[in-house]
Amino acid sequence: MITFRRFTKTFAAQPAVRDLSLEIAGGEAVALLGPNGSGKTTTLKAAAGLIRPTSGDVLIGEPGVTARDPRARRALSFLPQRVAFPESLTGREVIDFYRRLRGVEPAAADAALTLASLNGSSNRAISTYSGGMVQRLGLAVALLPSSPVMLLDEPTAALDPDGLCAFYSVIEHRKAAGQTILFTSHQLGDAERLADRFAILVEGTLAALLTARELGDRLASRGVLRLRIENAPADLFDRLRRLSPGATRAGDQWIVPGPAGSRPAVVDLVRESGASILGLTAEEGRLDVFYRDLVGGRS
């Protein structure tokens, strides 16, 4: 449904995305993850037909039509990262404009406003909206047509808890109805909840393409156990490093990296040595640590 074929985009001799090849099947939800400046938004904008590839192709639909073609854009809805509207218009005027532009029936406007929880404020000028409300209005515009493809650029970044709830409910409903979704996010929770696959971009290159389970395993292996230990025998740290070679300590703080499954053995070892555990916290693997590892692995 969405095909990136050796897609490369360069801005003023600075490569934003390099040689990206990725196929997203109909009905699939794929999260584009990566640190800031990794090329996620550029990739999404290329799929929305907003930027022209420096080389390679971006195709939408089956059979694929180049994303710059208005026919391709008929098959998709796009929600920009920081959506904006003319402030003198009301929410309903904005929705009506895009509804008519897309040739959608009038009833869809009310449905979209309801889904975005804006029904009560749709007749107010946008200048009176909060940032979250503007973002929800953008979401309402993106939800107007039942297009086969949705492209969402950090859709939850400006949403409050109510907006988040409405967003998840709508997107899960659309996903269940077979819509293809490509989205970017810095929130691991969004990605885990919505995505079937995770494309991880680092410095403009596809560094990893993982299923939900594979990503979970990779992150779990990057977890950390932090212990505060008293009365530790002299050889305990060496024995601990045999279990987890990356273990470090600073004063009474011991930091033992490793997957969740290895932690009971660490705790047992400390207890059996006669040391006292004063405190214990466990951290799961973080995306930023994972990105750093990917950069380190590549370089």
Add this chain to the structure above:
Amino acid sequence: MTTASVLWLCASQELVLAMRARATQIFALVFAALALAVSASGYILSGGSGVQDFARTATSLTELVLFVVPMMALLVGTTAFSPDQGAAELLFSQPVARRTLMWGRLLGLFAALVAAQAIGFGVSGLVIFSQSGQDGLASFLLLGAASVALTAVSLSAAALIAGGSAGRRRARALAIALCVWFVAVVLYDLVALGLASLLRSGPASRLLITATLANPVDAVRTGVLLGIQGTSAFGSASLALLRFTGGTTRAALLIVAGVMVWIVVPALAAARRLERADI
């Protein structure tokens, strides 16, 4: 959706936005106030009093129109054609050709600015008609038409200057628009006349003719003066043009053709630039 309905939709949306914009409202008010002031105070310098007739008011208003209308249209147009990044991304991701969106918005802005000028001309026109009758009405209408033509030229130029600019690039587009206005309205004549004074008669005439047609503001000024006062008010550039064309009708046609080129070519170039731009 048909192209015509998209054009209509975009034009009406842009018209609503422009009419609600403070800048357009202020322009309408200031333009009306200045037009009224000019028509009411024209006899003061000659020691008289009362409202001027249409012909004298048109002559007095010409420089004001040439000065204010291009600036307003360039600024309003450049601002409208370089929207916020998020607004541009959402608009241009819709299944409509970018050039169709641009033409629609251009039409809407044009309608809004013409409406604002119509208020100015209309208010002063009503006062003149009530005080001095309809003598010279054709001159006044000619100035109105020239003002509309300048609006179209300036909006086309604004579309080309903005050409897909959005967000942070808006400031640069506005700076370029101001430079274009300054060169076309203020600097151009000085440079053309300065260069001509350095040349012999033949080359100087050719330079001045080219200069008159190459700058739409000069072309409109020449056309208006030709229509209102005949050749008596002409400067050296306009007289050179008149000698070259061999008569006022041909000169007027050449001016109209030149202005049409200045409306159509930048707009086509703007559409092409927008189609190719990364948003």
